[in-house]
Amino acid sequence: MIKVALMGTGNVARHLFDAFMEHGSIEVVQVLGRRNESLEYFIKRAKVAVADQFLEKADVYILAISDDSISQVARSLGNLDGILAHTSGSAPLEALPKTGRRGVFYPLQTFTKDFSVDFSKIPFCVEAENEKDTALLVQLASTLSDHVVEIDSDQRKGLHLAAMFTNNFVNHLYYIGQQICKEHHLPFEILLPLIQETTRKLEKLSPLDAQTGPARRRDTTTISRHLEMLKDSDYKEIYIQLTNSIQKTYGQKL
Amino acid sequence: MIKVALMGTGNVARHLFDAFMEHGSIEVVQVLGRRNESLEYFIKRAKVAVADQFLEKADVYILAISDDSISQVARSLGNLDGILAHTSGSAPLEALPKTGRRGVFYPLQTFTKDFSVDFSKIPFCVEAENEKDTALLVQLASTLSDHVVEIDSDQRKGLHLAAMFTNNFVNHLYYIGQQICKEHHLPFEILLPLIQETTRKLEKLSPLDAQTGPARRRDTTTISRHLEMLKDSDYKEIYIQLTNSIQKTYGQKL
Numbered sequence: 001m002i003k004v005a006l007m008g009t010g011n012v013a014r015h016l017f018d019a020f021m022e023h024g025s026i027e028v029v030q031v032l033g034r035r036n037e038s039l040e041y042f043i044k045r046a047k048v049a050v051a052d053q054f055l056e057k058a059d060v061y062i063l064a065i066s067d068d069s070i071s072q073v074a075r076s077l078g079n080l081d082g083i084l085a086h087t088s089g090s091a092p093l094e095a096l097p098k099t100g101r102r103g104v105f106y107p108l109q110t111f112t113k114d115f116s117v118d119f120s121k122i123p124f125c126v127e128a129e130n131e132k133d134t135a136l137l138v139q140l141a142s143t144l145s146d147h148v149v150e151i152d153s154d155q156r157k158g159l160h161l162a163a164m165f166t167n168n169f170v171n172h173l174y175y176i177g178q179q180i181c182k183e184h185h186l187p188f189e190i191l192l193p194l195i196q197e198t199t200r201k202l203e204k205l206s207p208l209d210a211q212t213g214p215a216r217r218r219d220t221t222t223i224s225r226h227l228e229m230l231k232d233s234d235y236k237e238i239y240i241q242l243t244n245s246i247q248k249t250y251g252q253k254l
Numbered sequence: 255m256i257k258v259a260l261m262g263t264g265n266v267a268r269h270l271f272d273a274f275m276e277h278g279s280i281e282v283v284q285v286l287g288r289r290n291e292s293l294e295y296f297i298k299r300a301k302v303a304v305a306d307q308f309l310e311k312a313d314v315y316i317l318a319i320s321d322d323s324i325s326q327v328a329r330s331l332g333n334l335d336g337i338l339a340h341t342s343g344s345a346p347l348e349a350l351p352k353t354g355r356r357g358v359f360y361p362l363q364t365f366t367k368d369f370s371v372d373f374s375k376i377p378f379c380v381e382a383e384n385e386k387d388t389a390l391l392v393q394l395a396s397t398l399s400d401h402v403v404e405i406d407s408d409q410r411k412g413l414h415l416a417a418m419f420t421n422n423f424v425n426h427l428y429y430i431g432q433q434i435c436k437e438h439h440l441p442f443e444i445l446l447p448l449i450q451e452t453t454r455k456l457e458k459l460s461p462l463d464a465q466t467g468p469a470r471r472r473d474t475t476t477i478s479r480h481l482e483m484l485k486d487s488d489y490k491e492i493y494i495q496l497t498n499s500i501q502k503t504y505g506q507k508l
Binding site: 067068090108109110111112115117121122123147149151154155157158159160161162163164165166167168169170171172173174175176177178180181183184185186188190191192193194195196197198199201202203204205206207208210211212213214215216219221222225226229230234235237238239241242244245246248249 | 321322344362363364365366369371375376377401403405408409411412413414415416417418419420421422423424425426427428429430431432434435437438439440442444445446447448449450451452453455456457458459460461462464465466467468469470473475476479480483484488489491492493495496498499500502503
């Protein structure tokens with residue numbers, strides 16, 4: 001049985017909590033939050049408290065809080081017997097005080113309120129400072145997921161940056177596509193099969209091989225026609241930058 | 255029974271041919287190509303010819319050829335009794351000669367060699383100049399797909415542009431993500447669950463609501479850290495442009 005205490009009440013905390021509660025080999029001994037209301041989600045299933053220090057003993061204390069507050073909150077916690085781990089993709093292990101056992105417990109996923117996720121498929125990236133602590137975090141993560149990897153803080157920073165491009169920025173391109181559809185009185189849903197196929201291809205093809213379209217084909221007629229159509233100067237700039245980058249990748253500039 | 259003749263031997267032609275051949279209510283009367291070798295794919299299952307004119311009578315003649323050659327090839331075909339339809343997302347109906355019955359038969363999908371697609375889920379966008387011709391193209395498309403829409407050339411151009419952002423450019427962001435992974439000695443596959451989730455969310459959430467990440471959160475610490483990490487000036491420029499565009503969308507500039 002691994003005893004876990006959780007600080008934080010946002011999307012990551014809620015999703016982790018739900019996942020922990022599903023497994024008999026994990027006990028959530030306490031959830032801490034800043035306000036009573038935000039603890040409501042947890043109150044029926046675990047001990048909760050409005051507190052800035054953990055009141056129960058645990059093997060792993062998880063900080064599921066915003067990147068910016070990790071250092072400050074961690075310092076205020078005082079000495080803990082277990083591992084103190086944050087869940088951030090971009091904060092280094094060193095954001096935690098070096099006086100204690102510190103670790104990272106980073107689920108590589110985008111969490112949205114009321115949108116359930118299947119943790120078994122989510123890669124967990126763990127990091128600690130010695131084999132014993134690493135083993136414990138691996139054990140905890142493996143209870144939830146089939147994909148647990150040990151990576152260091154530098155690699156995790158790279159991974160987080162890569163995720164910016166493949167998740168945050170990709171979603172914004174979906175948004176731009178939706179705006180263009182709106183302008184032409186078309187339902188955005190018409191694009192979904194194409195979007196799904198673009199993703200599905202990655203299972204068998206590298207993105208280098210999967211690239212299609214006017215930029216790669218050097219079809220300047222279509223590119224000029226598209227640039228004429230784009231009224232929004234930001235979208236036009238994004239179009240030009242991405243087209244240039246594709247053409248450089250395949251050996252020719254715009 | 256709808257008789258179809260096909261000109262073209264590339265990915266779109268092959269995928270359409272395979273789909274047509276699956277349906278007893280469609281007869282492919284002939285496939286034309288420019289070279290014998292490129293016709294090999296079709297030869298066992300249909301009449302083929304190296305020719306620049308259709309030799310068999312059909313209800314619908316489909317030009318599955320590159321956008322740039324549509325006008326020229328179409329002009330050289332002479333008078334046809336059936337509908338002459340191209341399969342392009344960006345070429346207008348008017349790319350075809352106005353002396354004949356003309357139409358557009360555009361499957362909104364990305365086709366890759368040796369990568370099978372399920373046509374029943376692919377939206378078909380059809381256009382013609384009168385009700386009778388539209389009805390015939392709708393009937394043909396409906397045999398293959400559950401999603402048939404009638405849209406005009408202007409809408410189709412908009413749709414094609416939206417598809418650039420949501421397919422071509424998205425794939426390039428996957429490529430950039432892969433390069434960043436490589437640089438940090440991480441397998442790209444680790445990002446696949448996140449990528450799949452980003453797509454899956456669209457079924458329930460609009461991209462406007464699904465947006466997460468440092469750009470939307472105005473987390474300037476993380477953004478600066480990312481910009482420092484990006485060595486490639488093109489990727490850096492793309493990062494800045496997309497971050498700016500996200501921040502404008504949610505009400506703040508970088």
